[in-house]
Amino acid sequence: MTAVLGKDLIGLEHLSPDQIRLVLDTAEPFKEVSERPIKKVPALRGKTIVNLFFEASTRTRISFEFAEKRLSADTVNVAASGSSVQKGETLVDTAKNLEAMRIDMVVIRHPSSGAAQFLGDRIRSNVVNAGDGQHEHPTQALLDLLTIRDRHGKIAGLKVCLVGDILHSRVARSNIWGLLKLGAEVGVCGPDTLMPRGIEELGVCRFRRIEEAIEWADVLNVLRLQLERMERGFIPSVREYYRVFGVTVERLDRASRDITIMHPGPMNRGVEIDSRVADGSHSVILAQVTNGVAVRMAVLYLLAGGRPELAVAANRAAAPE
Amino acid sequence: MRPLLLQGGRVIDPSRDFDRTADVLVQDGRIAALGAGLGAPDGVDVRDVRGKIVAPGLVDLHVHLREPGSEDVETIASGTRAAVAGGFTAVCAMPNTDPVTDNQAAVGFIVRQAARAGLARVYPIGAISVGQRGEHLSEFGEMVAAGVVAVSDDGRPVVSSHMMRTALEYARTFGVPVADHCEEPTLATGGVMHEGLVSTRLGLKGIPAAAEEIMVARDILLAGLTGGQLHLCHMSTRGSVDLIRRAKEQGLRVTAEVTPHHLALTDHACEGYDTHAKMNPPLREAADVAALRSALQQGVIDCIASDHAPHAYDAKEAAFDDAPFGVVGLETAFAVAHTELVGGGVLTLPELIARMSTAPAAVFGLPGGSLTPGAPADVVVLDITARWTVDAVNFHSKSRNTPFAGRTLTGRAVLTLVGGALVHEANGPTP
Numbered sequence: 086m087t088a089v090l091g092k093d094l095i096g097l098e099h100l101s102p103d104q105i106r107l108v109l110d111t112a113e114p115f116k117e118v119s120e121r122p123i124k125k126v127p128a129l130r131g132k133t134i135v136n137l138f139f140e141a142s143t144r145t146r147i148s149f150e151f152a153e154k155r156l157s158a159d160t161v162n163v164a165a166s167g168s169s170v171q172k173g174e175t176l177v178d179t180a181k182n183l184e185a186m187r188i189d190m191v192v193i194r195h196p197s198s199g200a201a202q203f204l205g206d207r208i209r210s211n212v213v214n215a216g217d218g219q220h221e222h223p224t225q226a227l228l229d230l231l232t233i234r235d236r237h238g239k240i241a242g243l244k245v246c247l248v249g250d251i252l253h254s255r256v257a258r259s260n261i262w263g264l265l266k267l268g269a270e271v272g273v274c275g276p277d278t279l280m281p282r283g284i285e286e287l288g289v290c291r292f293r294r295i296e297e298a299i300e301w302a303d304v305l306n307v308l309r310l311q312l313e314r315m316e317r318g319f320i321p322s323v324r325e326y327y328r329v330f331g332v333t334v335e336r337l338d339r340a341s342r343d344i345t346i347m348h349p350g351p352m353n354r355g356v357e358i359d360s361r362v363a364d365g366s367h368s369v370i371l372a373q374v375t376n377g378v379a380v381r382m383a384v385l386y387l388l389a390g391g392r393p394e395l396a397v398a399a400n401r402a403a404a405p406e
Numbered sequence: 407m408r409p410l411l412l413q414g415g416r417v418i419d420p421s422r423d424f425d426r427t428a429d430v431l432v433q434d435g436r437i438a439a440l441g442a443g444l445g446a447p448d449g450v451d452v453r454d455v456r457g458k459i460v461a462p463g464l465v466d467l468h469v470h471l472r473e474p475g476s477e478d479v480e481t482i483a484s485g486t487r488a489a490v491a492g493g494f495t496a497v498c499a500m501p502n503t504d505p506v507t508d509n510q511a512a513v514g515f516i517v518r519q520a521a522r523a524g525l526a527r528v529y530p531i532g533a534i535s536v537g538q539r540g541e542h543l544s545e546f547g548e549m550v551a552a553g554v555v556a557v558s559d560d561g562r563p564v565v566s567s568h569m570m571r572t573a574l575e576y577a578r579t580f581g582v583p584v585a586d587h588c589e590e591p592t593l594a595t596g597g598v599m600h601e602g603l604v605s606t607r608l609g610l611k612g613i614p615a616a617a618e619e620i621m622v623a624r625d626i627l628l629a630g631l632t633g634g635q636l637h638l639c640h641m642s643t644r645g646s647v648d649l650i651r652r653a654k655e656q657g658l659r660v661t662a663e664v665t666p667h668h669l670a671l672t673d674h675a676c677e678g679y680d681t682h683a684k685m686n687p688p689l690r691e692a693a694d695v696a697a698l699r700s701a702l703q704q705g706v707i708d709c710i711a712s713d714h715a716p717h718a719y720d721a722k723e724a725a726f727d728d729a730p731f732g733v734v735g736l737e738t739a740f741a742v743a744h745t746e747l748v749g750g751g752v753l754t755l756p757e758l759i760a761r762m763s764t765a766p767a768a769v770f771g772l773p774g775g776s777l778t779p780g781a782p783a784d785v786v787v788l789d790i791t792a793r794w795t796v797d798a799v800n801f802h803s804k805s806r807n808t809p810f811a812g813r814t815l816t817g818r819a820v821l822t823l824v825g826g827a828l829v830h831e832a833n834g835p836t837p
């Protein structure tokens with residue numbers, strides 16, 4: 086089968102820089118598919134993919150579903166949920182059932198870190214991690230990387246700062262690995278209560294003031310602040326968070342150069358980001374969404390055994406049906 | 407019962423610094439004689455143990471036998487079978503059973519089940535609080551009369567400082583120690599592994615070292631306040647070691663134990679989300695392991711205890727967050743400790759035997775830990791050259807949740823005697 090990415094895509098921590106570049110390069114020809122009147126290529130025709138979502142996520146699920154359909158795969162959506170006690174059992178049983186149905190690929194979103202690997206270790210199908218707990222969200226980071234590369238023409242040497250709740254963020258972890266592997270400098274900015282232990286040891290610079298982060302960065306990737314963090318006592322109030330860490334027009338105007346603004350969504354406007362920033366000329370937030378489909382097509386295509394150099398040809402050969 | 411002569415072994419009795427080749431005669435359930443060239447009385451069962459170690463049976467202050475309540479994962483019979491296979495002749499059973507062992511009738515049940523099994527001695531530990539709910543003191547007096555050797559709410563910490571103070575005072579009345587599972591709950595809640603770089607990478611919620619150390623410090627202060635006897639369960643951090651060292655320097659009545667897994671493994675064992683590396687307290691960092699090893703060597707930590715905690719296969723076959731804490735340990739404890747500590751130059755063999763038999767017996771004031779003629783014949787014969795690979799399928803425990811599967815270890819119990827009765831004899835390559 087495939088060797089280019091391995092059997093599963095669990096995270097970016099264990100991918101090589103070449104493997105990451107390969108995904109980004111393979112995504113390029115797939116971008117064009119979404120611009121066609123008939124947005125479909127037969128690359129995964131006959132493959133069955135299950136989108137297994139143990140956690141609600143409309144946008145990631147829809148993005149995967151479009152990617153799968155545009156590759157002509159047969160897809161099934163399963164929205165599973167359950168009490169925390171039953172989660173583990175459900176996962177084991179789910180794995181066994183999927184194995185019995187000879188599914189080709191599983192896209193899994195799960196509230197527990199490690200759940201994607203757990204599944205990948207137990208079934209022969211390819212597994213794509215669509216977000217596991219606070220561990221990794223590799224396709225989000227890949228689409229972020231692609232968007233940065235589109236905007237700046239490179240990734241190496243850029244300064245990218247992740248802003249907000251790093252502690253609970255799988256997006257942050259995947260971005261840190263991906264950016265470092267491709268030669269970017271990575272910063273993190275937020276209150277100490279939302280910084281994981283030993284984060285500097287991963288090779289990132291630490292900012293406690295958003296103004297300093299803005300002065301330093303070429304790109305700000307503003308993370309969503311889960312409102313329940315306030316209830317759990319990590320921050321005293323959303324109001325103060327916005328005043329201290331909010332990415333506002335005023336703060337950006339004071340910066341000495343243009344900064345690209347990213348957000349993995351869904352946004353809390355007026356909490357971590359000012360609407361005028363989100364919708365402003367420096368924002369590439371909608372480009373991220375567009376690239377999400379292309380990157381996921383690339384990941385699914387490569388895991389299914391597609392040869393990267395054939396991705397272009399596959400698109401061309403595919404006369405719309 | 408036929409008399410038994412263990413002939414030609416290296417006899418190590420840490421209780422009186424004895425270490426030389428000798429014969430040991432066991433008769434009427436006791437050590438009848440010990441010396442070179444003992445004659446074999448008529449009808450004696452002679453065992454040639456040349457090249458083997460003859461030592462006092464190992465004593466484990468901290469096991470979970472799960473009966474009553476979870477007989478599917480362990481019973482007193484299966485747990486004591488595992489104990490004697492691991493060279494233990496006495497184990498102390500934690501009270502977090504279902505129902506909780508918090509009254510004299512529940513204690514009596516454990517004593518009777520242990521007698522019926524007829525394997526290792528089982529010394530029950532009574533709950534500190536009724537139902538381990540941390541609200542009302544259990545009846546220590548009646549429980550001690552029924553056979554309890556210590557009190558503990560292990561499985562959970564004693565949250566209320568007032569409760570801990572009262573327990574230390576009331577236990578002092580009956581001459582038993584209070585064993586605490588040190589975990590500050592508001593810091594530890596939701597945590598599943600050590601808080602550090604590995605938890606950051608895995609995206610798992612960490613339990614900081616301070617969650618243990620705050621309670622160790624509090625308990626030591628309360629031991630000073632009350633003059634009660636404090637025993638600290640399963641110490642895991644270098645900060646705890648410093649606190650215990652200072653407490654001992656002050657002459658407080660404080661003792662401590664450490665598990666083989668905290669002496670052998672670090673939080674890196676959690677990588678790959680291996681739920682067999684999920685225990686509470688969690689596996690810590692290399693610097694903690696080093697501090698625990700030297701504390702054990704110096705006697706700052708008194709003894710090794712397994713914290714044998716059986717769990718069903720299905721329970722551990724889960725996402726890391728959802729799996730229960732705990733690992734089995736009775737059948738690997740000696741081999742892990744021997745391989746890591748004696749093999750690693752931390753302890754001599756007599757020191758290791760002291761930390762696993764004589765010292766723990768002294769901590770809870772139990773019989774055992776000695777081969778003095780006249781003492782009950784709780785004896786283990788160890789083959790310290792035997793190399794074997796851990797395969798949980800061969801365990802006598804009902805559960806197989808070991809973090810050491812696949813490891814090649816050196817040392818095993820080949821004969822175990824409890825009160826002179828031969829309760830375990832190894833045959834085949836693994837215990």
Ligand SMILES: [Zn+2]
Nearest residue numbers: 560561587639
């Ligand atoms: Zn405990």
Ligand SMILES: [Zn+2]
Nearest residue numbers: 500560561713
């Ligand atoms: Zn325990």
